[in-house]
Amino acid sequence: MSDLVIGVLALQGDVREHLVALAAAGAVARPVRRPEELAGVDGLVLPGGESTTISKLAVLFGLMEPLRARVRTGLPVYGTCAGMILLADKILDPRSGQETVGGIDMIVRRNAFGRQNESFEAAVDVGGVEGGPVHGVFIRAPWVESVGAGAEVIAEHDGHIVAVRQGNALATAFHPELTGDHRVHGLFADMARGYRTAGSL
Ligand code: GLN
Numbered sequence: 001m002s003d004l005v006i007g008v009l010a011l012q013g014d015v016r017e018h019l020v021a022l023a024a025a026g027a028v029a030r031p032v033r034r035p036e037e038l039a040g041v042d043g044l045v046l047p048g049g050e051s052t053t054i055s056k057l058a059v060l061f062g063l064m065e066p067l068r069a070r071v072r073t074g075l076p077v078y079g080t081c082a083g084m085i086l087l088a089d090k091i092l093d094p095r096s097g098q099e100t101v102g103g104i105d106m107i108v109r110r111n112a113f114g115r116q117n118e119s120f121e122a123a124v125d126v127g128g129v130e131g132g133p134v135h136g137v138f139i140r141a142p143w144v145e146s147v148g149a150g151a152e153v154i155a156e157h158d159g160h161i162v163a164v165r166q167g168n169a170l171a172t173a174f175h176p177e178l179t180g181d182h183r184v185h186g187l188f189a190d191m192a193r194g195y196r197t198a199g200s201l
Contacts, residue, residue, distance in 0.1 A: 006192055007032035007041035009067075011057035013049025013082060017177040018185075025185040027192070035066045043076035043192030046083030048139065048175055051091075051110065052098045054082055064099065071103040076168040076195045078188040084164075084171035085110060085142050092145055103169040105148030112143040112160070124174065126163055127154035129183045136162065136174035143173055168195055 008018045010031035022029035022045065032038050044067075046054070058064045071077055071087075079087040086101050088108040113120070118140050123133035136157065144161035147153060155163035155172070162173040168191055176184040 013047035048081035051082035051085035
């Protein structure tokens with residue numbers, strides 16, 4: 001079987017770290033900036049960064065509609081932090097001009113963990129990830145205010161939802177790509193493998 005190809009949306013944010021983590025999880029990892037590049041991937045990571053900037057650049061680069069279309073038809077996607085915001089069907093406090101790709105029936109609050117807590121680290125148990133808690137790095141992180149019936153909460157921190165899965169879409173408020181622990185990327189690579197296998201039957 002040909003290589004599993006997972007793209008990283010490379011408009012802004014911590015793209016390189018995701019490419020490294022995906023390669024460690026056994027995928028061929030490629031940056032995606034253009035609709036043609038999106039067409040060739042079995043899965044896509046939406047990195048952390050600044051969600052308003054990424055959303056505006058996605059519109060500018062003609063990627064927003066193709067992204068929505070592929071996510072709607074089941075492309076596996078994994079969003080970290082700003083990427084989680086991009087996967088939310090609704091943002092509680094959007095900035096003007098901020099759009100989302102959507103795909104997860106959830107409402108997110110940007111910068112929810114607050115200014116004085118701009119960054120912190122915590123052990124987080126993630127459903128579907130074996131071998132103990134992952135080390136969660138939270139950087140001006142959102143949390144999820146609420147999820148709809150189709151979305152599954154897979155991790156909480158301090159009483160707040162910080163990881164969600166809905167079908168082929170996965171989102172974490174924290175950044176596993178910064179830790180050297182590639183288990184969450186491994187979970188996502190398995191999702192992408194399952195999608196590709198189902199598509200080739
Ligand atoms: N607070 C940022 C936003 O709203 C996300 C920060 C991050 O991705 N580390 O987009």
